[in-house]
Amino acid sequence: MIGCKCETCISNDERDRRLRSSILIEHNDSRIIVDTSTDFRQQALRLGLDGVDAIFITHCHADHVFGLDDIRPINFRTGKAICCFASTRTWKDVRQVFSYIFRPSGYPGLPQLVPHTMEGAFTLFGMTIQPLEVTHGRLPVTAFRISTEEKSWAYVIDCNLIPEETLTELMDLDLLIIDALRYREHPTHLNLEKTLKYIEQLKPKQALLTHMSHDFRHELLSSQLPENISPAFDGLQLEV
Ligand SMILES: [Zn+2]
Ligand SMILES: [Zn+2]
Ligand SMILES: [Zn+2]
CATH class of the missing domain: 3.60.15.10 (Ribonuclease Z/Hydroxyacylglutathione hydrolase-like)
Incomplete structure (x- = not known):
């Protein structure tokens, strides 16, 4: 964050340098x-x-x-x-x-x-893309469930609430990438506690947290999370 001297903003850990x-x-x-x-x-x-x-x-x-x-x-x-x-x-x-x-x-x-x-769902480049709606304050935001014949994963960003009908579409995921802005509550984003509740409910094989603010230091947050949940970081590449 511009002008901030908190531990995350002055950290030497590359994983604490976050672009959007x-x-x-x-x-x-x-x-x-x-x-x-x-x-x-x-x-x-x-x-x-x-x-x-x-x-x-x-x-x-x-x-x-x-x-x-x-x-x-x-x-x-x-x-x-x-x-x-x-x-x-x-x-x-x-x-x-x-x-x-x-x-x-x-x-x-x-x-x-x-x-x-x-x-509704459509096919693109051999993947099934299912657009889903999540709630970001008063704004509807599009989340995505993306499936091939073998694997399914989802990208759920910028929301403070996942409606019931979207939750049912987010079951049985190999990977869930999900909004987690900070520790404290926020009017338009999920905070860590709410994100973890959703992950517990949806039970993806693996979850990655994203859209994180300087509240989170990568190393500290990693140590506070269960084994199948980790903070994402800039440049992270993975194969589903
Ligand atoms: Zn800071
Ligand atoms: Zn955003
Ligand atoms: Zn937004």
């Missing part, structure tokens, strides 16, 4: 980025990312979408527009925030997107 939350999914040589965060450019450069085949947007909050303009080098490299998936509600906000992208201007340097509205 985002994940890259790779399957069958295709790549999906979930949220083009404010830090998308830095994240893409660090990873050496040279292409993206689809973008999923969970919701239109600054930390999750403000990197959208930085997909342009990928458009330039490939000469192709990128399919972008979001809910009706999220598209309404994205079209407003990024009005210049969607307004016909004749300028060839704009980000090139093909908008898709998500309604």
Whole structure:
């Protein structure tokens, strides 16, 4: 956090240096980025990312979408527009925030997107993608259950509540990646206690915590968690 001198912010542990939350999914040589965060450019450069085949947007909050303009080098490299998936509600906000992208201007340097509205499960690059709704204060946010023939996992970000009908869709997961902002309660995010309750209820084989604030020092938090739950960190790569 800018200007903060707390133990996490001055920590020498690389895992305590967090950019905004985002994940890259790779399957069958295709790549999906979930949220083009404010830090998308830095994240893409660090990873050496040279292409993206689809973008999923969970919701239109600054930390999750403000990197959208930085997909342009990928458009330039490939000469192709990128399919972008979001809910009706999220598209309404994205079209407003990024009005210049969607307004016909004749300028060839704009980000090139093909908008898709998500309604129910669909198949993409050999995976079944099931969009699910979670509650982020008063805003509905899209979570994802992603399945292949062998494995199922889910990405549940930015929520303080998981509705019953979404909970039933999050059973039998090999991996759950879930919001855990801090120790204390928060009006629009899960705090650690609530996150752990959901994990206990859903019983995924493995769980990773994300969207963490400077409340959490990686090493200390790791030592406080059961064996199958761990804090995620920037650059973490794993195979489901
Ligand atoms: Zn701090
Ligand atoms: Zn948010
Ligand atoms: Zn967020």
